[in-house]
Every structure is written in C-alpha cells, then in structure tokens.
Amino acid sequence: MLCFVAACSNGEKGEGGEEGVSTYTFFNASSTGKDVNTAETKIGKMFEEETGVNFDIEHIVGDSNQKIGTMIASGEYPELLNAQNATNDVIDAGGFLPLNDLIEEHAPNLRKLYDPIWEKMKQEDGNIYILPSGVSNGYIKPPNIGQSAFFIRRDALKEQGYPQPKTIDEYFDIIEKYAKAHPTINGADTIPYTILQYDWHVGQLFDPPAFLSGEQEGIMVDNETLDVSVHHNQDITKNWLQKLNELNSKGLLDKESFTQNYDEYLAKISSGRVVGWFGPQWESAAALDTLEQDDDPYNDFMGFPIVFEEGIKDQYLNPESYVTSPGTGLTAGTDEEDQVKIIKFLDHIAKVDSQKLITWGIEGETYEVNEEGRFYRTEEQIEQVSNKEFADEFGFTALGWYWPIMSGTFDDGNSVDPEVQPEVAQLSYDEVDKEFLEAYNIEVFTDLFTEPDPAPWFPFWDAVIETGSEAQLYDQQSRDLIKQSYPDIILADPAKFDAQWNSFKQEFEKLPYKAYEQVIEDSVKKEASLME
Incomplete structure (x- = not known):
C-alpha cells in the first residue's frame, strides 16, 4: 500500500500527534486545490474526535490519467481514491476493494444513503467499488446556474439595455457589439469568446450541439424510445462548429482556446477580459469567485439557455439524477482493520446530522432555524461562508463534494x-444581482431556464464501458480525433470549412461509434428500468 505520508497508521500517533488517531490519504483526481489534512478544519476536527480518523487530501497536479496510470502500474494506491476518468481502469486492475459486505456489516447510514441507487451502483460482477457524491433525495430547482449555460459579461448586457438572447446568433451578436466597442478591458486585449479544452475538460467544445438542439447533456437520447445516438457526425455539430468558424473569422475567438491549460483559462476568466464562454458554472467557479471580490460587479457573468432557433425547448438544468460514477473507493492493499475504520468514518459522514454539518455548518454560527423549522442564513453568515478562507478553514471545501453527500x-x-x-438565495443577491433580476423580470436566475423533463436514465456517463472493447476504443479514438480535428475546422478559412468538416466526418465514420451507441443505449434502458 502506498502511504503518501509518514502518519499512515493503525491507531498510532496521527498527523496531529494524538494517540489513537489514524491518518489516511485521500487522493482526489477530480479536483485541483490546496492539499490539507481534514483535522486542520473545524468540521474535520469534530469528525476526528468522533471517529479517531482523519485524512490527508491530495489533489491532482498535471495529467490525472498519467498519475492514476502510475498507481495502476505500481499497484500502490492511497487508501481512498477518486480516479475521475480512470475509475474503470482502476476497477479493472483490481485497485478498488468491493464495498458491499463492508457497508452491510459496518455502515448502516451509508447503506441508507445509497439505498435508492444500490442496484445501480453494482458492477457487472455484482460488486460495489465506488461511493458517488450527490445521491438524490428529491428534485429541487436551483435558483442559480451551477451547471452548463452560455455565459456573458454583465457589463455587455447592461450597456446594450439588458437583451435576453435566446439563439446562438443573438448571443454572439451581443459579444461582437461589445468587443468592438471595448477592444481592451483592464488595460489588456479583450477576449470576446474563449474555450477550455484541456485534459478531461472537453465539455465546452463537445457538449453545445446537444444543448443548442434542446437535448440534455452530452448525448442524444429519445425519451420515448430511449434510443441513443452520438452527435459528433450530425448536422447539429456541423452547425455549432460553423458558428465558431464564423466567430474566428471575425477575430472574436480566443486563439489560445486550444493550447491553454486549466490554470491559464481560469486566469483569463478572473481577469475580467472575457466577454463570453460556455460551460458548467462549477468548472469556472474558482475564477468566478475571484471576480465576485472585484470592485466592479459588472465584471461578473450571467448565464442563458441558448438554443439554435426560436421554439426549441431548452434542457440545460439537470433532471433529478442518480449518479454512480465517478466517485471515491477504498483501495487494494488497505488492511482489514483500516478498511473498517475508514468505512465507519464514511458511515459517520453519511448520518443526517453530519450531512447538515457538512453542507450547512453549525446552527447559530453559519445558519439559523426559524419557527417553521426552515434553515436560513443571515446576510452576515452568507458573507462569511462565501469567504474562501473561511470555507477552507471551516471544512466546507475539504469535506464537501467528492465524499458521500446527499443532494436534493x-x-x-x-x-x-x-x-x-x-x-438563502434571496438574501444572497447583492444590489447588482437585484438590478438584473428586475431587468429580466425574474425572481431567481434560473427562471430563464425551462424545468427539465424527467430522465430516469440520467446521467448517461454512468455506463460501464469495458476496457479493450469497441466502445472503449471509440471513446478514446473519438476524443483524440475531435481534439485534433475541431481546432482545424474552427480555425480554417471559411471557404475551406466544408472541406475540413467532410474530412473529419469521413474519419469519424471509420470509428466504431455504433458499438458505443449500443453500449450507452443498453445502459440507458437498464438504468431506466432500475428506477421503475
């Protein structure tokens, strides 16, 4: 077993030097961030006192697949691992331990938490290896955009009289007008529209065709028949790429879109120079948090449910979902005594009181309860928990997502x-937020978005794709082809666009995408049947 810290122990002195405390390592390939020991946070210290366990959390630096590949090759793992896109590879390599019996014997709260998706969590061999975050306990429409949307700089909206773009042409028109009027922002060149395409961050380029055509994220699923098709070789993708090609020909597309890394992308967003971008809000959250501290509140962004044409019903908001991967698992090499300690720690986290502590904090300190039993936060508490330093020290950051967490x-x-x-949402809005809400005649920002249609199969990426299969081959080869071809298509002379698209399509048609569609379709139909 790979111990990243000297304090990896069986009831010996932990990192803090306390007798009876066991320190383990949790490597999180799904997130960048500051490495921290959970006991250095207020919540984590409470959990340590109650369970005798804490964790050194280490985050990905560089290529996550390369890091996980090294673990697989050596057979040495941290005790807890979130392997992100390499989850199935770790399972196939025997790197994750089966959790069924551990949970049934030692973790009644975990068993209850995961009961709605217990059968869905099982792999083909009947074992559960991964504990996902976000176990749904009922749908609630979010007041603010946390998932994907087409975002645009607030200053551009204010300057142009608060337009409400509905189509992609209207959206790019706003960006073009603003960029021409403001060639520089904050003393540097304006970036009209940028795209993040780095490592596993590919959704900003891959996902828009589905959203723009009124589909839910990532793939085309007929909600009546549950038939599945990929869209990369369809006209909706051609239309999307042509819009970007036109944007580039006008000098409005960030030329570094296909070479920048994640940190460089975040730096651009936080600089206030970017006018528009598409993607999930959480992907750019670190940069947006920086913008919120800016002296100019109009540097922030507002999201819209953009579609190709008027009349298409948008489906940007995620439906109630039952995500089972990626997630966190216990790894091979962890001895039985430590397995029990860790699963009991996770079981403690799964208690309702612990869940409320992780998400809401401490009553009277980070939230209040009114006479009707409704939780709320005062303006002072909202400001307090919004402070990144406070959130880090309290434990909201370290012990939130990526652990077993309920949603809904x-x-x-x-x-x-x-x-x-x-x-909380109503009190969270500042005067500029209220200005925009009033201008668009809405109470919360998601009022612009259509409530999602039920999709018991969602999310499709839960499908198990066997290593070495045609579907897995397509998954990798299509990513490689798209990453290579899309920039050439987008950056081409407009007169050569059709030729570039046809060349890509010919190469794409050689890939075993039908095998991939069948695997996803089988999974979609199976998942839907498990929720009946």
Whole structure:
C-alpha cells in the first residue's frame, strides 16, 4: 500500500500527534486545490474526535490519467481514491476493494444513503467499488446556474439595455457589439469568446450541439424510445462548429482556446477580459469567485439557455439524477482493520446530522432555524461562508463534494445545498444581482431556464464501458480525433470549412461509434428500468 505520508497508521500517533488517531490519504483526481489534512478544519476536527480518523487530501497536479496510470502500474494506491476518468481502469486492475459486505456489516447510514441507487451502483460482477457524491433525495430547482449555460459579461448586457438572447446568433451578436466597442478591458486585449479544452475538460467544445438542439447533456437520447445516438457526425455539430468558424473569422475567438491549460483559462476568466464562454458554472467557479471580490460587479457573468432557433425547448438544468460514477473507493492493499475504520468514518459522514454539518455548518454560527423549522442564513453568515478562507478553514471545501453527500432535500424539507434554499438565495443577491433580476423580470436566475423533463436514465456517463472493447476504443479514438480535428475546422478559412468538416466526418465514420451507441443505449434502458 502506498502511504503518501509518514502518519499512515493503525491507531498510532496521527498527523496531529494524538494517540489513537489514524491518518489516511485521500487522493482526489477530480479536483485541483490546496492539499490539507481534514483535522486542520473545524468540521474535520469534530469528525476526528468522533471517529479517531482523519485524512490527508491530495489533489491532482498535471495529467490525472498519467498519475492514476502510475498507481495502476505500481499497484500502490492511497487508501481512498477518486480516479475521475480512470475509475474503470482502476476497477479493472483490481485497485478498488468491493464495498458491499463492508457497508452491510459496518455502515448502516451509508447503506441508507445509497439505498435508492444500490442496484445501480453494482458492477457487472455484482460488486460495489465506488461511493458517488450527490445521491438524490428529491428534485429541487436551483435558483442559480451551477451547471452548463452560455455565459456573458454583465457589463455587455447592461450597456446594450439588458437583451435576453435566446439563439446562438443573438448571443454572439451581443459579444461582437461589445468587443468592438471595448477592444481592451483592464488595460489588456479583450477576449470576446474563449474555450477550455484541456485534459478531461472537453465539455465546452463537445457538449453545445446537444444543448443548442434542446437535448440534455452530452448525448442524444429519445425519451420515448430511449434510443441513443452520438452527435459528433450530425448536422447539429456541423452547425455549432460553423458558428465558431464564423466567430474566428471575425477575430472574436480566443486563439489560445486550444493550447491553454486549466490554470491559464481560469486566469483569463478572473481577469475580467472575457466577454463570453460556455460551460458548467462549477468548472469556472474558482475564477468566478475571484471576480465576485472585484470592485466592479459588472465584471461578473450571467448565464442563458441558448438554443439554435426560436421554439426549441431548452434542457440545460439537470433532471433529478442518480449518479454512480465517478466517485471515491477504498483501495487494494488497505488492511482489514483500516478498511473498517475508514468505512465507519464514511458511515459517520453519511448520518443526517453530519450531512447538515457538512453542507450547512453549525446552527447559530453559519445558519439559523426559524419557527417553521426552515434553515436560513443571515446576510452576515452568507458573507462569511462565501469567504474562501473561511470555507477552507471551516471544512466546507475539504469535506464537501467528492465524499458521500446527499443532494436534493432532507426529509424535513430543507434543501441539502444552502444555496438552493429559497430563503438563502434571496438574501444572497447583492444590489447588482437585484438590478438584473428586475431587468429580466425574474425572481431567481434560473427562471430563464425551462424545468427539465424527467430522465430516469440520467446521467448517461454512468455506463460501464469495458476496457479493450469497441466502445472503449471509440471513446478514446473519438476524443483524440475531435481534439485534433475541431481546432482545424474552427480555425480554417471559411471557404475551406466544408472541406475540413467532410474530412473529419469521413474519419469519424471509420470509428466504431455504433458499438458505443449500443453500449450507452443498453445502459440507458437498464438504468431506466432500475428506477421503475
């Protein structure tokens, strides 16, 4: 077993030097961030006192697949691992331990938390290896955009009289007008529209065709028949790439879109020089948090559910979902005594009181409860928990997502996520937020978005794709082909666009995408049947 810290122990002195405390390592390939020991946070210290366990959390630096590949090759792993896109590779290599019996014997709270998706979590061999975050306990429409949308700089909207773009042409028109009027922002060249395409961050380029045509994220699923098709070789993708080609020909596309890394992308967003971008809000959250501290509140962004044409019903908001991967698992090489300690720690996290502590904090300190039992935060508390330093020190950052966490609502009707609680959302809005809400005649920002249609199969990326299969071959080869070809198509002379697209399509048609579609379709139909 790979111990990243000297304190990896069986009841010996932990990192803090306390007798009886066991310190383990949790390597998180799904997130960048500051490495920290959970006991250095307020919540984590409480959990340590209650369980005798803490974790050194290490985050990915560089290529996550390369890092996980090294673990697989050596057979040495941290005790807890979130392997992100390489999850199935670790399972295939025997790197994750089966959790069924551990949970049944030692973790009644985990068993209850995962009960709605217990069968869905099982691999083909019947074993559960991964504990996902976000186990749904009922749908609640978020007041603010946390997932994908087409975002645009607020200053551009204000300057042009608060237009409400609905189509992609209207959206890019706003960007073009603003960029021409403001060739520089904050003393540097304006970046009209940028794209992140780095490592596993590919959704900003891959996903828009589906959203623009009124589909839910990532793939085409007929909700009546549950038939599945990829869209990379379809006209909707051609139309999207042609829009970007036109944008580039006008000098409005960031030329570094296909070479910048994640940190460089975040730096651009936080600089206030970017006018528009597409993607999930959480992917750019670190940069947006920086912008919120800016002296100019109009540097921030507002998201819109953009479609190709008027009349298409948008489906940007995620439906109630039952995500089972990626997630976190215990790794091979962890001895039985440590397995029990770790699973009991995770079971402690799964208690309702612990879940409320992780998401809401401490009553009277980070939230209040009114006479009707509704949770809320005062303006002072909202400002406090919004401070990254406070969130880090309290433990909201270290012990939130990527651990076993519920989503939706608690049984008492309060939202699991405080930001989704109406009482909190309304108080969270500053004067500029209220200015935009009033200008668009809405109460919360998602009022512009259509409520999602039910999709019991969602999310499709839960499908198990066997290593070495045609579907897996397509998954990798299509990513490689797209990463190579899309920039050439987008950056081509407009007169050569059709030729570039046809060349790509010919190469794409050689890939075993039908095998991939069949695997996803089988999974979609199976997942839907498990929720009946």
